[in-house]
Amino acid sequence: MATLRAVKKRIRTVRSTRRITKAMEMVAAAKLRRAQQRVEQAKPYAHKLDEMLSHLAAGAVGEISHPYFEERPVKKTTLVVVTSDRGLAGSFNANVIRKADQWLAQHQGDVEIVTIGKRGNDYYKRRRWPILQFFGDWGGVINYDKARQITSLLTGRFVDGNTDRIVLIYTRFLSMVRYQIVTEQYLPVAKPQVTEEVASEYIFEPSPEQIYAALMPGYATTKMVTALTESFASEHGSRMIAMGAATKNAGEMINSLTLDYNKARQAQITKELLEVVSGAEALKG
Amino acid sequence: MFRLAIVTPEQIEYEGEVKSLTAPGSDGYLGILSHHAPLITALKPGKIEFRDAADTLHVLAVSDGFLEVSNNRATILADAVENCDDIDIERARSAYERNKARLISAERGETDIDLPSVRAAIDRAANRIRIYKDTHN
Numbered sequence: 022m023a024t025l026r027a028v029k030k031r032i033r034t035v036r037s038t039r040r041i042t043k044a045m046e047m048v049a050a051a052k053l054r055r056a057q058q059r060v061e062q063a064k065p066y067a068h069k070l071d072e073m074l075s076h077l078a079a080g081a082v083g084e085i086s087h088p089y090f091e092e093r094p095v096k097k098t099t100l101v102v103v104t105s106d107r108g109l110a111g112s113f114n115a116n117v118i119r120k121a122d123q124w125l126a127q128h129q130g131d132v133e134i135v136t137i138g139k140r141g142n143d144y145y146k147r148r149r150w151p152i153l154q155f156f157g158d159w160g161g162v163i164n165y166d167k168a169r170q171i172t173s174l175l176t177g178r179f180v181d182g183n184t185d186r187i188v189l190i191y192t193r194f195l196s197m198v199r200y201q202i203v204t205e206q207y208l209p210v211a212k213p214q215v216t217e218e219v220a221s222e223y224i225f226e227p228s229p230e231q232i233y234a235a236l237m238p239g240y241a242t243t244k245m246v247t248a249l250t251e252s253f254a255s256e257h258g259s260r261m262i263a264m265g266a267a268t269k270n271a272g273e274m275i276n277s278l279t280l281d282y283n284k285a286r287q288a289q290i291t292k293e294l295l296e297v298v299s300g301a302e303a304l305k306g
Numbered sequence: 307m308f309r310l311a312i313v314t315p316e317q318i319e320y321e322g323e324v325k326s327l328t329a330p331g332s333d334g335y336l337g338i339l340s341h342h343a344p345l346i347t348a349l350k351p352g353k354i355e356f357r358d359a360a361d362t363l364h365v366l367a368v369s370d371g372f373l374e375v376s377n378n379r380a381t382i383l384a385d386a387v388e389n390c391d392d393i394d395i396e397r398a399r400s401a402y403e404r405n406k407a408r409l410i411s412a413e414r415g416e417t418d419i420d421l422p423s424v425r426a427a428i429d430r431a432a433n434r435i436r437i438y439k440d441t442h443n
Contacts (some may be wrong), residue, residue: 043335055406062316062317063315063316065313065318066313066314066383069311069381069383070383072381073346073372073383075375076346076376077346078344079346119345125368211360222343222344223345223376224344224345224346224347225345225346225347226331226332226334226336226345226346226347226348227333227347227348231332231348232346232347232372234346235348235370235372236372237349240387243315247313258402295373
């Protein structure tokens with residue numbers, strides 16, 4: 022059995038670790054609340070934008086003409102991997118990276134990677150994958166300017182023919198405790214499906230082509246912003262759960278160490294008593 | 307009466323029944339009443355006015371966006387809208403001056419300036435100033 026002092030020291034260490042994990046859990050919970058709000062607020066806009074696009078496709082006669090829809094034989098693919106900047110978020114980053122690795126294993130050919138978040142960037146840099154650009158230092162919060170930069174980099178490369186397909190791997194936020202890693206084609210954009218009966222005699226002002234030209238950049242940005250806000254919310258959720266579990270484990274550890282400590286203390290007292298008693302017995306002798 | 311929804315990436319700005327709506331379409335201002343024909347148009351910076359069910363007139367400044375009308379519903383998707391009472395006139399004026407100065411230095415030959423975005427910023431600031439003046443006198 023460990024000495025009393027050593028056990029006491031362990032207890033102190035675990036206690037201070039628990040304080041840290043508890044604080045991290047609470048910080049993550051606060052950040053999650055805000056991030057979740059952002060996800061909820063962004064939804065109506067994204068939804069209406071999809072709707073408008075589908076009405077536009079249904080109402081406009083003839084082919085949809087915008088460069089974002091152009092399907093080409095795929096010679097080069099850009100893979101965008103969204104991870105977090107910071108660790109200690111449970112299996113959050115490991116899951117995203119596993120999914121990305123699976124994708125890379127299944128798709129041979131020319132691939133370049135755009136990393137969002139330091140964790141993923143470190144991973145692919147170590148493995149010497151060609152990284153086109155890295156976007157980090159988010160602090161777990163969406164930054165619209167940066168999201169626009171990413172969008173214009175990606176759309177620019179696609180329109181200029183430097184890449185033929187852009188695939189996005191990010192984490193979709195389902196609830197406080199559930200998220201799902203999704204692989205989504207970012208560009209070319211799938212032609213909008215006409216899902217409902219729409220009046221076909223739409224008036225367009227100006228022409229449908231010009232409306233597409235005005236609409237599509239915003240559409241691409243919205244898709245990117247959605248992917249990022251959802252990933253950040255998932256990150257905070259994952260961290261909150263991981264830190265909650267760590268706090269609970271620390272508590273259990275403290276309990277069992279305290280038990281050890283008390284046992285050791287009791288054993289020592291018993292031993293001392295025994296020594297006193299047997300000493301007295303010997304003197305009586 | 308018809309249903310109007312004004313939505314920005316940050317929030318739903320307005321949702322409810324309205325009697326009439328005017329919005330700055332890319333080819334000029336449009337007036338929308340009940341049972342308007344289906345329409346999709348781009349919006350440019352300008353003034354949105356609508357009358358709600360209680361006959362109150364709402365005035366908003368809008369930056370770029372889109373308007374769709376179908377089945378007696380109007381949807382405005384805008385980058386940003388501001389209620390006329392929430393316009394920060396000082397901010398609008400300083401944005402206007404700042405971008406005007408950049409435009410002038412661009413004309414003097416400075417090349418490191420994104421002209422279209424500066425012009426768009428001037429349009430947006432001028433629009434906010436104009437609406438502020440219209441509604442505060």
